[in-house]
Amino acid sequence: xxxxxxxxxxxxxxxxxxxxxxxxxxxxxxxxxxxxxxxxxxxxxxxxxxxxxxxxxxxxxxxxxxxxxxxxxxxxxxxxxxxxxxxxxxxxxxxxxxxxxxxxxxxxxxxxxxxxxxxxxxxxxxxxxxxxxxxxxxxxxxxxxxxxxxxxxxxxxxxxxxxxxxxxxxxxxxxxxxxxxxxxxxxxxxxxxxxxxxxxxxxxxxxxxxxxxxxxxxxxxxxxxxxxxxxxxxxxxxxxxxxxxxxxxxxxxxxxxxxxxxxxxxxxxxxxxxxxxxxxxxxxxxxxxxxxxxxxxxxxxxxxxxxxxxxxxxxxxxxxxxxxxxxxxxxxxxxxxxxxxxxxxxxxxxxxxxxxxxxxxxxxxxxxxxxxxxxxxxxxxxxxxxxxxxxxxxxxxxxxxxxxxxxxxxxxxxxxxxxxxxxxxxxxxxxxxxxxxxxxxxxxxxxxxxxxxxxxxxxxxxxxxxxxxxxxxxxxxxxxxxxxxxxxxxxxxxxxxxxxxxxxxxxxxxxxxxxxxxxxxxxxxxxxxxxxxxxxxxxxxxxxxxxxxxxxxxxxxxxxxxxxxxxxxxxxxxxxxxxxxxxxxxxxxxxxxxxxxxxxxxxxxxxxxxxxxxxxxxxxxxxxxxxxxxxxxxxxxxxxxxxxxxxxxxxxxxxxxxxxxxxxxxxxxxxxxxxxxxxxxxxxxxxxxxxxxxxxxxxxxxxxxxxxxxxxxxxxxxxxxxxxxxxxxxxxxxxxxxxxxxxxxxxxxxxxxxxxxxxxxxxxxxxxxxxxxxxxxxxxxxxxxxxxxxxxxxxxxxxxxxxxxxxxxxxxxxxxxxxxxxxxxxxxxxxxxxxxxxxxxxxxxxxxxxxxxxxxxxxxxxxxxxxxxxxxxxxxxxxxxxxxxxxxxxxxxxxxxxxxxxxxxxxxxxxxxxxxxxxxxxxxxxxxxxxxxx
Numbered sequence: 001x002x003x004x005x006x007x008x009x010x011x012x013x014x015x016x017x018x019x020x021x022x023x024x025x026x027x028x029x030x031x032x033x034x035x036x037x038x039x040x041x042x043x044x045x046x047x048x049x050x051x052x053x054x055x056x057x058x059x060x061x062x063x064x065x066x067x068x069x070x071x072x073x074x075x076x077x078x079x080x081x082x083x084x085x086x087x088x089x090x091x092x093x094x095x096x097x098x099x100x101x102x103x104x105x106x107x108x109x110x111x112x113x114x115x116x117x118x119x120x121x122x123x124x125x126x127x128x129x130x131x132x133x134x135x136x137x138x139x140x141x142x143x144x145x146x147x148x149x150x151x152x153x154x155x156x157x158x159x160x161x162x163x164x165x166x167x168x169x170x171x172x173x174x175x176x177x178x179x180x181x182x183x184x185x186x187x188x189x190x191x192x193x194x195x196x197x198x199x200x201x202x203x204x205x206x207x208x209x210x211x212x213x214x215x216x217x218x219x220x221x222x223x224x225x226x227x228x229x230x231x232x233x234x235x236x237x238x239x240x241x242x243x244x245x246x247x248x249x250x251x252x253x254x255x256x257x258x259x260x261x262x263x264x265x266x267x268x269x270x271x272x273x274x275x276x277x278x279x280x281x282x283x284x285x286x287x288x289x290x291x292x293x294x295x296x297x298x299x300x301x302x303x304x305x306x307x308x309x310x311x312x313x314x315x316x317x318x319x320x321x322x323x324x325x326x327x328x329x330x331x332x333x334x335x336x337x338x339x340x341x342x343x344x345x346x347x348x349x350x351x352x353x354x355x356x357x358x359x360x361x362x363x364x365x366x367x368x369x370x371x372x373x374x375x376x377x378x379x380x381x382x383x384x385x386x387x388x389x390x391x392x393x394x395x396x397x398x399x400x401x402x403x404x405x406x407x408x409x410x411x412x413x414x415x416x417x418x419x420x421x422x423x424x425x426x427x428x429x430x431x432x433x434x435x436x437x438x439x440x441x442x443x444x445x446x447x448x449x450x451x452x453x454x455x456x457x458x459x460x461x462x463x464x465x466x467x468x469x470x471x472x473x474x475x476x477x478x479x480x481x482x483x484x485x486x487x488x489x490x491x492x493x494x495x496x497x498x499x500x501x502x503x504x505x506x507x508x509x510x511x512x513x514x515x516x517x518x519x520x521x522x523x524x525x526x527x528x529x530x531x532x533x534x535x536x537x538x539x540x541x542x543x544x545x546x547x548x549x550x551x552x553x554x555x556x557x558x559x560x561x562x563x564x565x566x567x568x569x570x571x572x573x574x575x576x577x578x579x580x581x582x583x584x585x586x587x588x589x590x591x592x593x594x595x596x597x598x599x600x601x602x603x604x605x606x607x608x609x610x611x612x613x614x615x616x617x618x619x620x621x622x623x624x625x626x627x628x629x630x631x632x633x634x635x636x637x638x639x640x641x642x643x644x645x646x647x648x649x650x651x652x653x654x655x656x657x658x659x660x661x662x663x664x665x666x667x668x669x670x671x672x673x674x675x676x677x678x679x680x681x682x683x684x685x686x687x688x689x690x691x692x693x694x695x696x697x698x699x700x701x702x703x704x705x706x707x708x709x710x711x712x713x714x715x716x717x718x719x720x721x722x723x724x725x726x727x728x729x730x731x732x733x734x735x736x737x738x739x740x741x742x743x744x745x746x747x748x749x750x751x752x753x754x755x756x757x758x759x760x761x762x763x764x765x766x767x768x769x770x771x772x773x774x775x776x777x778x779x780x781x782x783x784x785x786x787x788x789x790x791x792x793x794x795x796x797x798x799x800x801x802x803x804x805x806x807x808x809x810x811x812x813x814x815x816x817x818x819x820x821x822x823x824x825x826x827x828x829x830x831x832x833x834x835x836x837x838x839x840x841x842x843x844x845x846x847x848x849x850x851x852x853x854x855x856x857x858x859x860x861x862x863x864x865x866x867x868x869x870x871x872x873x874x875x876x877x878x879x880x881x882x883x884x885x886x887x888x889x890x891x892x893x894x895x896x897x898x899x900x901x902x903x904x905x906x907x908x909x910x911x912x913x914x915x916x917x918x919x920x921x922x923x924x925x926x927x928x929x930x931x932x933x934x
Contacts, residue, residue, distance in 0.1 A: 002066050003049040003427040005073050006042055008461055012080050013039045034123075034130040038076065041130075041137040045069065048145035054423060055143070058407055062143055065136070067515065067538065072132050074540070074563065077458075078587055078610065079125050081634070085609045088633040092655050174348070174377070175341025176214055179332055183218050186330060187280065187311055188227055198279075198303040198310040200327035204319050205334030207504040208378030208414045211315040214334070215282055218313070229277040229307070233284065235442035237503075240288035241523065242296045244571075246270065249281070263296070271302045278307040282315075285442065285503060289320040336375025343370045345377060349384030349483075362387075365396045372405055372417070378483075378504055379417040385482040386421040418508045421482055431459050432475045433484055436501055437509040437517035438541045438566055445485070446498050447476055448712075452637045452661060456590045456613035457565065469684070469711070492817055492851070493770070493793050519543040522572075540565045547572035549597060554581045565610075566590040573597045575621070579604040589613065594639065598622045606631035615639040617663070623647050630655045641687075642666035651697065654679040661685040665715060671695070678703030684737075686710060690717040693726070702729025711737035713770075719758060720746035720777075727761035740770040742796075747775035751802050756782040767791050769814075775799035780807035787835070790814060798822055810834030810845035810871070818846075821855040828862045834871065846872040850898075853879040861885045865892060874898050882906040888913065894924045901930040 013035060056063040173180065186201050203211045218224055219233060232252040234245055246266035250258045253273040260266055281299070288294075303310055314325065322331045337345070343366070350366060351359045369387070373379040383399070390396055404419050422430065432454050439445065451472030454460055460468040460475070479485055480496070484505050489498035501509075510517065515538040523546040542564050544552075552574040554561050561584040574596045582604040590613040598619040605611075606628030614632070616622060617639045623646060629635075630652040636659060640646060646667045653659075654676025662677070664670060665688040672692035677683070677699050686707070692698040701722050704710070708731075719727075732738070741764055745755060756778030763785040764771070771792060773783075780803050786792070793814050797807075798821040806829055809815060834845045849872045854860070860883050865871060871892045876899060880886065887909055893899065902925055904910050913921045914933050925931055 002070050002073070003046070003053060003430075005070060005077075005431070006046055006049065007427055008458060009073050009077055009080075010039060010042055010046070011461060011463075012077065013042075034126045038126070038130045038133055041133050042073075045137055045140060047147045048140060051146040052140075052143070054404075055145075057419065059143075065139055065143065068132075069136050071538075072129055072136060074565075074587075076126070076129050079122060079129070081610050083122055085633055088657065092633060092657060173210065173213060173217060174345040175337045176210060176334070179214060179334060180217060183214065183313075183332055184221060184224065187218060187224055187313070189309070197308045198306055198312065199330060200312045200314065200325050202314045202316060202322035202325065202327050202331045203334065204316055204322055204331055206317055206376075207507070208376045208502075209334040209336075210377045211317075211334055212284055212503075213377075214332075215284060215313055215315050219280070219282055224280065227278065228280040228310075230274060230279045231282075232279070233282045235284050236286045237441040238285075238287040239521065239523075240286070240290070240293045242293060245283070245297060267298055267302060271305050274302070274310075275305045276307055277310075279303070279310040280313065281311070282313045284315050286314050286316045286321050287318065289318060289324050291324050294324055337377055337380070338375065339367075339370065342373055342375055342377070342380050343367060346370045346373070346380040346384040346387075349381060350387040352388060362393065362396055365393065365400055369396070369400050372400075376414050376417075378502060379414050381483045382421050383417045386417075386424055388481075389424070414504055415508055415511065418505065421484075422508075422512075425478070425482075428459055428461070429475050429478055431457075432472075433479055434509050434513050434517075435459070435541070436506075437513040438519075438543050438568055439501070439506075440519055440543065440545065440570065441503055441506050442500065444489075444498055445500060447473075447496060451476060452613060453566075453590060455636060458589075458612075513541075516540045517543075519545065521545040522547045537563055539563065541568075542566065543568040543570065544572060545570045547574055549573040549575065551576050551578050552581060553578040554584055561585055563587055566592075568592040569594075569596060571595070576600050577602060577605075582607060586610070591615070594618055601626045601629060603628040605629060608632065609634065611635055612658075613637045616643060617641040619643050619646075621645060623669075625650055627652060629653075632656065634658055637661040637663075639663045640667055644668055646670050649674050651676065653677050656680065657682065659683060663687045672698035675699050675703070678706060681706060682709065683707050684709045685712050687713055688715045688717065691719055691721045693721055700726065700729075702726045704730040704732075705734075708734055709737065710735045711739065713740035713742070714738055715742040715744070717744045718746060719743055720752055720755060722758070724754065724757040724761040727758055732762060732764045734765065736765045736767050738765060738768060741768055742772040743774065743776075745773075745775045745777065745799075747799060748777075752777040759783060760785070764789070770794040770796075772796035772798070773800075777802050779803055780805060783807045787811065793817065795819070796821075801825065806833045808832060808835030810836065812846075814848055815846065816848050817851045818849060819853040819855070820857070821853075823857050824859060826857055827859050828864075829860065830862070830864055834865060834869070836869075844870045844873060847874070849875055851875075851877045854881070854883055855879070856882045857886075858882070859885060861887060863888070863890050865890055872896060877901040879903040880905075880907055880910070883910075884908045886910055888921070889925075899928050902928050903932040905932070905934055 052062055052066055056066050183201065183203070186199060189199070203214055205211050219231065225231065230253065232249050234248045234252070236245060243261055243263050243266065246263055247258050247261070250266050250269050253270065258266065258269070260269075299312065303312065314321065314327070316322070319331070322328050346366060346369070347359070366387070369383060370380060373383060387396060387399065390399065399420060402420055404416055404423075407416060407419075422433070425433065435454060435457060436445070451460075451469060454472050454475070455468050460471045462471050476485075480488070480499065484501070485499040486502050487500040488496050490496050518539050518541070520543070522544060540563060544567075547569055552569070561581070564585050565587055567585065567588060567590070569592065572595070574593070575598060579602055582602060585608065587610055588608050589610050591608070591611060592613075592615040594615045594617040596619060598616060599621040601616065601622070603626050605626060609632070611632050612634055613636060615637075618641070622643050625646070625648075627650045630650050633655065635656050638659065638661070641663045642665075644666070647669050648671065651674050653674050657680070659680050660682055661684060663685070664673070670690070672695055673689065675697055689699075689701070689704070691701050693700065701716075732741070743762065746752065755776050759773070759776060759778050759782035766788050768789055769791055771789070771794070773796075775798065778800075780800065786807055786809070789812065791814050792812055794817040795809065795815060796819045798819070801822060801824045803823055804825045804827070806820065806823070806826060809818065810833065836845070852872070852875060863886065869892070873896065875896050878893070878899065878901070880903070882905070884907060886907055889910070904914060911933055913919050914925055916922060916931070916933060
């Protein structure tokens with residue numbers, strides 16, 4: 001981690017001193033000599049860091065030396081950031097893009113900068129840090145470090161060497177067929193052999209054996225899904241919290257968040273919803289052997305109200321858990337894989353997409369490497385991911401002969417292959433992985449959020465000055481393909497948006513960051529002060545869980561706060577942060593207070609000059625943001641999603657010149673966005689914009705025209721209030737990085753004039769991937785430009801109640817998902833829908849369409865195309881709901897081999913025609929695997 005920190009610091013030393021200031025300012029600072037000396041020493045140290053990072057795992061004195069080096073580097077980083085912030089402040093105050101520093105004799109501007117620098121004692125602090133580094137640099141000679149070429153890692157090359165974008169599939173399982181069949185047999189059995197109404201099945205094995213993977217395979221098995229009425233999955237981990245577990249079960253059963261924290265109320269709710277139902281409950285990663293905890297949860301009592309054949313499936317590393325649950329008779333123990341299965345797992349990843357002769361060439365070395373895995377599936381998978389990148393025999397031999405295999409002081413055996421893969425990462429990617437230690441086990445990571453957190457810590461720098469979100473995306477993919485991430489969650493277009501970290505990987509990053517990252521659960525602590533007091537001044541990233549309602553206040557004696565760069569509160573209920581606590585956290589870069597009960601943001605928040613990321617989402621009581629937020633000149637990300645009571649944002653938001661991401665979706669009481677936001681040329685994400693044309697202080701829709709960098713998703717509300725000329729000013733057609741656009745008109749029963757002209761003016765850039773237009777009163781002829789969207793993958797049209805014809809969509813080459821809803825006046829879907837004239841006979845239409853849904857089209861009667869046209873050859877899912885007048889399905893549907901799911905609901909004529917076994921058209925759809933007609 002030190003190597004990445006120092007690499008970034010060297011760049012900052014160069015850019016801040018030599019790029020942002022001129023000779024006059026350097027002389028006034030009297031820091032020029034110290035800065036050059038500091039840089040020189042860092043460069044000398046830089047060459048031995050790779051060896052030092054490896055030795056610190058087993059040598060405490062090296063670990064201590066690296067800690068001192070990191071402390072000095074962090075301090076210098078803070079000093080340079082303060083310096084840069086003063087320059088930013090000057091830019092804002094003078095309203096100039098760059099600050100001019102003339103001679104002292106004739107410019108008061110210079111005096112202002114000098115005063116600010118003097119106030120922060122920049123020169124004195126740099127001199128002091130240079131003296132500290134001199135001592136540290138001399139000490140390195142004591143440890144016999146080997147010189148190496150750090151920076152030989154090319155982050156981008158490292159990523160692009162892997163041409164495939166596929167992620168390692170967690171469903172891959174080798175050598176567990178017997179255990180899988182045994183588990184399925186137990187779950188699908190009609191009753192417990194011991195005579196009980198429900199069965200407890202523990203899956204036991206050491207970390208990395210694939211317990212969770214086996215449970216997932218069973219949980220998602222089609223037969224299991226059909227067998228049980230209800231399925232619930234709960235990640236338990238340590239400590240065993242009865243209320244949290246009961247709450248998770250309740251929320252899964254209800255499908256909505258639970259407001260109660262009373263165990264008895266939650267248990268009664270569970271009992272009500274599972275009564276006479278066959279339930280499968282999975283408790284993943286149970287640690288506690290305390291029988292009273294299990295008894296407090298009362299699951300054995302509650303489960304007796306379930307239908308016979310219900311089951312509790314438990315994954316655990318400890319056989320004592322199975323004994324505590326009195327389930328040893330049904331225990332499934334996962335032992336190490338045999339060499340054959342371990343090798344098969346390793347080869348499936350290491351030789352993915354490789355030629356057969358490569359597999360032959362490296363096969364013998366691979367077998368020897370696999371023996372080092374000791375039958376651990378996670379180790380085989382991790383090493384397979386590592387060796388995928390290695391293209392020569394020497395690189396494979398280096399892995400086999402690495403000294404890491406000789407380490408005995410590493411906490412768990414599986415850490416050795418993880419260390420090999422970790423050390424093979426570029427320094428910047430290492431830091432991104434280690435930062436994941438701020439999250440508790442089983443935490444659902446969101447990819448975009450994770451990238452923004454990395455950005456807030458300044459982890460995404462590039463010598464080529466590439467866009468930081470792109471770099472973050474590369475790093476995420478790299479870590480994913482190396483098996484550090486798993487359980488990938490994808491949207492309906494197949495894009496990964498979330499993941500988890502394997503328990504062992506979490507243990508591993510905690511092992512490597514044990515001093516810098518701390519997680520404190522207030523419920524597990526004793527005494528009020530201990531709940532929120534980090535230990536030691538080395539803590540850089542603090543996560544607090546279950547902090548009770550009230551102000552967050554660190555004790556005044558809490559020395560450990562002053563160096564914190566991240567503060568995260570999870571499952572907590574704080575109402576504010578005390579001013580004293582804010583003043584103790586002057587180094588903070590990242591502040592996550594999402595889901596709390598904030599009713600105010602203190603004015604002192606403006607003192608956190610280093611702050612880059614602030615998440616206040618789901619603050620249910622927050623009505624107004626303090627103007628002090630606008631003093632956060634370094635702020636890059638502000639998240640206010642679902643702050644339901646938030647009524648206004650500060651007028652001076654135009655001062656936030658570094659703001660790149662502003663999230664305000666779900667702020668239903670927010671009247672408008674301040675006009676100053678229109679001056680933020682760096683803004684890349686604005687997730688929601690509600691049109692407000694009557695207020696001079698409001699951001700106008702046309703003001704979006706200056707924001708050429710907008711990317712990701714944009715949702716536009718109340719568009720019916722604006723003129724088409726204002727839409728044209730927004731220049732949506734120039735926003736080439738915008739991938740998802742959702743437009744919501746006003747709705748209403750009376751036809752509104754002007755909507756068609758607005759739609760014409762909306763024409764987005766051809767790079768758009770997803771488009772939704774709701775409650776428009778125009779006609780689909782106004783969508784003439786949709787034919788130009790060659791990259792469009794998803795289209796959602798809802799509430800076009802005055803349209804009589806669907807738009808021509810058949811020639812869109814990339815369209816995969818299409819949903820048409822509430823088209824009340826459409827009576828026929830014909831050749832106009834596929835975009836051809838009656839006499840034309842084109843090639844394939846809707847060539848990539850996979851999912852098609854029609855919903856609530858009360859007057860739709862006929863769906864017919866020319867029979868000789870090839871249409872929708874890849875269609876796999878078709879849903880038609882609440883279309884009561886539709887008489888028949890078109891003949892081409894019967895011939896689509898890819899069609900796997902057909903659902904017809906609320907369509908009275910179709911229900912009779914296609915009723916299973918008896919309808920006269922049933923024979924035309926009986927070959928489709930999943931058919932629902934009701």
